[in-house]
Amino acid sequence: MVPLSHYLILSAALFAIGMFGALTRRNAIGILMALELMFNAVNLNFVAFSRYLPQTMLQGQIFAIFVITVAAAEAAVGLAIVLGLYRNFKSVNVDEINLMKG
């Protein structure tokens, strides 16, 4: 069988890739995609722990469901904000949106 640490390392790698994307992307939609990657890494962790560790009430899977729900809400609001940004700045590059930079 696959040991738990394999899943955790895979999830850590996925999280690191997503973090790199969130830190370096210029396109705001690209940043949102990287955020989704990080959400997926965390969910994978939850589900793996829920499969491997003894538990009474499926906490891991339940929490993963709530994370997915909140991620959906985040994506909807985030993309609405991106559309608003594009309407005001004619750009979705986050380094050009620096109105409050001193």
Add this chain to the structure above:
Amino acid sequence: MTVTQAVFFLLAAFTLGAALLVVLATNIVHCAIALVFTFFGVAALYVLLDAEFLAAVQVLLYVGGITILLLFAIMLTSRISARGVKIMNEQAGISALVVFAILALMVFANLKGLVLAAAPLPASYATASLGRLLLTTYVLPFEVVSILLLAAMVGAIILAKREREKD
């Protein structure tokens, strides 16, 4: 190496490759398509972990919902055929350094600290009890999250709505 292990490593390589493509591809549409493959890979890993319901939710919500939303946003904002645009900001080097440090820390902690749970628990049929728990023990968070979804929906509509009159 058993069949399960082979499947796991194949899926892991597939998921990580697609995730790298999401982060590194220059065309934002290609990123969205690679994101779909990443989501499918994670869904397959859920099946491998005996979480069939979550795999179905992953495919329905991420592949069917969020990706379509992202593609809509891409079509509505950026010029797809824009070539020669820089995709990364000037923090790429230091970001890579920080990310590698964090990854090394996580892998080290994983290999060093976690000796428990080498083998999975006996498989249980989780979907039925998942539904039962959501409507009994976890009914309060369930309702709270539905209010959150309603608020997010209203907020998204208000944010994306065009202003009727310009001042």
